[in-house]
Amino acid sequence: MKPKTVMFWSPEFKPSDYVGQANEVSDEDRKLVARFFKKGKVTARYKGMATCRYEGCSRLIGSTDMMNGHYIYPAKCWHYIEEHDVWTDELAEVLSYLKEEWQMKTAYRIKALFNKIGEHSKEAEEMLKLYEAMSIEEKGNAFGGDDSNSDVQMTLYRIIDAADLIP
Numbered sequence: 001m002k003p004k005t006v007m008f009w010s011p012e013f014k015p016s017d018y019v020g021q022a023n024e025v026s027d028e029d030r031k032l033v034a035r036f037f038k039k040g041k042v043t044a045r046y047k048g049m050a051t052c053r054y055e056g057c058s059r060l061i062g063s064t065d066m067m068n069g070h071y072i073y074p075a076k077c078w079h080y081i082e083e084h085d086v087w088t089d090e091l092a093e094v095l096s097y098l099k100e101e102w103q104m105k106t107a108y109r110i111k112a113l114f115n116k117i118g119e120h121s122k123e124a125e126e127m128l129k130l131y132e133a134m135s136i137e138e139k140g141n142a143f144g145g146d147d148s149n150s151d152v153q154m155t156l157y158r159i160i161d162a163a164d165l166i167p
């Protein structure tokens with residue numbers, strides 16, 4: 001996939017216009033996106049420090065660009081998410097990218113579990129049925145969501161215990 005630039009502000013695209021929209025997403029999801037940005041690698045260095053573009057905030061936020069996945073973004077752009085409650089369409093897109101990737105990893109883990117505990121295990125078959133019946137949201141949450149009372153999650157954890165694997 002071609003690299004995509006996000007969180008580069010301009011006079012027409014100001015962080016102060018996007019405050020409070022974070023209310024539409026959960027804290028968990030906001031943290032997920034911030035964490036993803038923090039884990040990136042530096043791809044460009046500039047002379048001079050940039051300051052926060054939010055009016056009234058003059059915090060220094062770095063002099064580098066970073067990259068994670070196919071996203072390129074200014075260093076410390078998570079400052080806007082964490083300190084100014086900013087949420088944009090770009091961030092929503094990053095979030096859905098992360099959730100898709102998370103699901104792929106989850107599916108991969110489940111396959112690995114099947115291989116380990118054996119295809120003919122009754123419990124493995126039961127889990128596969130449960131997994132296939134899950135909604136996209138449930139699949140995403142299966143290995144780490146808040147929904148700790150879900151039957152599906154309890155079954156997944158039972159299988160993981162049985163297979164002696166930590167996800």
Ligand SMILES: [Zn+2]
Nearest residue numbers: 052054057059
């Ligand atoms: Zn700021």
